[in-house]
Amino acid sequence: MAKETKNTLRDSVYSSLKAMIVTGQIPPGSRVTENDIAVKLNVSRTPVREAFNRLERDGLVTGRPRQGYVVTEFDINMFREAFEIRELLDGHATELAAATATEQDKARLRAMLAECERLAAIPDRTTREKFQELEVGIDLHRVIAEISGNVMLHGMLCGILDKCQHYVWTELLWLDEWKIARDEHAEIVDAICAGDASRAGTLARAHVRGSRDNVLRLLQAKSDYQNFLAKAS
Amino acid sequence: MAKETKNTLRDSVYSSLKAMIVTGQIPPGSRVTENDIAVKLNVSRTPVREAFNRLERDGLVTGRPRQGYVVTEFDINMFREAFEIRELLDGHATELAAATATEQDKARLRAMLAECERLAAIPDRTTREKFQELEVGIDLHRVIAEISGNVMLHGMLCGILDKCQHYVWTELLWLDEWKIARDEHAEIVDAICAGDASRAGTLARAHVRGSRDNVLRLLQAKSDYQNFLAKAS
DNA sequence: ACACTCAAAATTGTATACAAAATAGCATGC
DNA sequence: GCATGCTATTTTGTATACAATTTTGAGTGT
Numbered sequence: 001m002a003k004e005t006k007n008t009l010r011d012s013v014y015s016s017l018k019a020m021i022v023t024g025q026i027p028p029g030s031r032v033t034e035n036d037i038a039v040k041l042n043v044s045r046t047p048v049r050e051a052f053n054r055l056e057r058d059g060l061v062t063g064r065p066r067q068g069y070v071v072t073e074f075d076i077n078m079f080r081e082a083f084e085i086r087e088l089l090d091g092h093a094t095e096l097a098a099a100t101a102t103e104q105d106k107a108r109l110r111a112m113l114a115e116c117e118r119l120a121a122i123p124d125r126t127t128r129e130k131f132q133e134l135e136v137g138i139d140l141h142r143v144i145a146e147i148s149g150n151v152m153l154h155g156m157l158c159g160i161l162d163k164c165q166h167y168v169w170t171e172l173l174w175l176d177e178w179k180i181a182r183d184e185h186a187e188i189v190d191a192i193c194a195g196d197a198s199r200a201g202t203l204a205r206a207h208v209r210g211s212r213d214n215v216l217r218l219l220q221a222k223s224d225y226q227n228f229l230a231k232a233s
Numbered sequence: 234m235a236k237e238t239k240n241t242l243r244d245s246v247y248s249s250l251k252a253m254i255v256t257g258q259i260p261p262g263s264r265v266t267e268n269d270i271a272v273k274l275n276v277s278r279t280p281v282r283e284a285f286n287r288l289e290r291d292g293l294v295t296g297r298p299r300q301g302y303v304v305t306e307f308d309i310n311m312f313r314e315a316f317e318i319r320e321l322l323d324g325h326a327t328e329l330a331a332a333t334a335t336e337q338d339k340a341r342l343r344a345m346l347a348e349c350e351r352l353a354a355i356p357d358r359t360t361r362e363k364f365q366e367l368e369v370g371i372d373l374h375r376v377i378a379e380i381s382g383n384v385m386l387h388g389m390l391c392g393i394l395d396k397c398q399h400y401v402w403t404e405l406l407w408l409d410e411w412k413i414a415r416d417e418h419a420e421i422v423d424a425i426c427a428g429d430a431s432r433a434g435t436l437a438r439a440h441v442r443g444s445r446d447n448v449l450r451l452l453q454a455k456s457d458y459q460n461f462l463a464k465a466s
Numbered sequence: 467a468c469a470c471t472c473a474a475a476a477t478t479g480t481a482t483a484c485a486a487a488a489t490a491g492c493a494t495g496c
Numbered sequence: 497g498c499a500t501g502c503t504a505t506t507t508t509g510t511a512t513a514c515a516a517t518t519t520t521g522a523g524t525g526t
Contacts, residue, residue: 065479066477
């Protein structure tokens with residue numbers, strides 16, 4: 001049956017499908033039919049269709065009339081676009097969060113930071129644990145957006161972060177060199193806790209740019225590696 | 234049948250419903266049942282359901298399981314949130330547009346400006362013509378976002394602009410004092426045509442702030458008027 | 467061997483039937 | 497007369513049946 005059982009089948013199917021897509025279980029570019037999913041999750045096509053509709057709205061799948069759905073393949077351009085927007089939104093959200101965070105909010109952020117540290121310190125990490133660290137790192141930004149108090153901003157940032165997460169997980173997680181900018185996260189949380197909105201915003205924007213450059217560097221490395229393999233064969 | 238006939242019924246229903254909601258034909262806060270719409274548009278419930286799903290994702294209706302859908306009532310807070318984000322996104326999009334606009338793009342913007350002028354100059358305007366002027370004014374921002382070249386940014390801005398349009402049309406259009414900031418639009422287009430990204434961005438951000446203040450002022454006037462009526466009765 | 471045509475299979479789009487849940491109204495009891 | 501509980505209606509959630517369209521493949525003709 002479904003992975004997570006919520007109130008309605010539609011929501012449950014949506015969650016399952018989204019998880020399968022974001023984590024790369026269903027690889028980008030692969031064609032997915034309603035029937036496959038319906039059979040796999042043991043439900044009828046109706047809730048599956050509605051889940052697909054929402055996923056299409058999220059930009060995680062693209063579907064053309066009577067031709068089925070394809071898991072979105074993000075190219076480097078979409079990635080650049082997403083990070084360009086993230087710099088604006090994340091920066092602003094972090095400023096707002098620094099200005100309005102309560103003690104409870106601050107404790108929550110520090111706890112996430114600690115969890116990140118804990119996961120990073122595990123000696124021989126499984127892939128699952130590496131996933132988790134990445135996920136907490138991204139969740140930190142979601143929580144900051146939530147603390148900002150701007151509900152719309154929070155929603156939009158969550159949508160973008162989903163896509164970034166999808167991209168990183170499906171394209172780059174095979175690289176062991178991946179590193180989370182733990183220091184930068186810590187600095188941002190510090191600035192928020194100190195209530196220094198201006199500094200928090202500046203740090204957040206720099207962090208987004210840094211993450212972007214880091215990913216672009218890894219993509220280059222990946223491309224080089226693939227070229228090397230192609231030449232060698 | 235449906236208002237606009239596109240490829241699929243779902244799309245057609247979506248367009249019709251969205252138009253009815255954004256223009257206030259279906260007033261905010263009113264409950265809408267799938268069956269009503271299905272009967273009204275002479276289609277089955279299935280495409281109506283899918284249209285509602287998309288509208289819910291757009292934030293134009295909110296639906297809870299087995300309780301039907303309600304046209305979203307925007308309060309002043311949502312309005313502030315939307316304009317806060319618009320200032321960021323619109324500003325950035327305008328900067329990008331100024332940096333990359335082709336001659337064709339510039340001609341398109343100038344044509345929209347001219348259309349705005351034409352509609353504004355009509356002596357005794359019908360409500361429909363007032364609608365149109367407002368719509369072209371908002372469309373100008375959509376086109377600028379499109380010209381920016383950042384597809385994701387364009388999509389997000391369109392979503393926000395839909396909501397702003399909805400809010401203004403349903404809450405404020407009854408006021409005759411409404412004025413479009415034609416001069417500001419012209420200045421922005423000028424800056425884009427001159428390729429002055431920095432100035433275009435600054436103007437755009439100021440324009441969003443100005444529009445926000447203008448709407449807030451009108452809201453205050455509306456509130457005062459309603460209080461006056463309440464006291465008088 | 468290649469290309470073209472037609473048909474069959476697969477897949478989505480739409481409609482309808484049925485089930486479950488929530489709301490509203492009515493009746494009954496206090 | 498009011499409150500409470502039950503039933504009936506309304507409405508969404510899900511499943512399935514049917515229609516339309518696209519794709520694929522086989523078969524035939526050149």
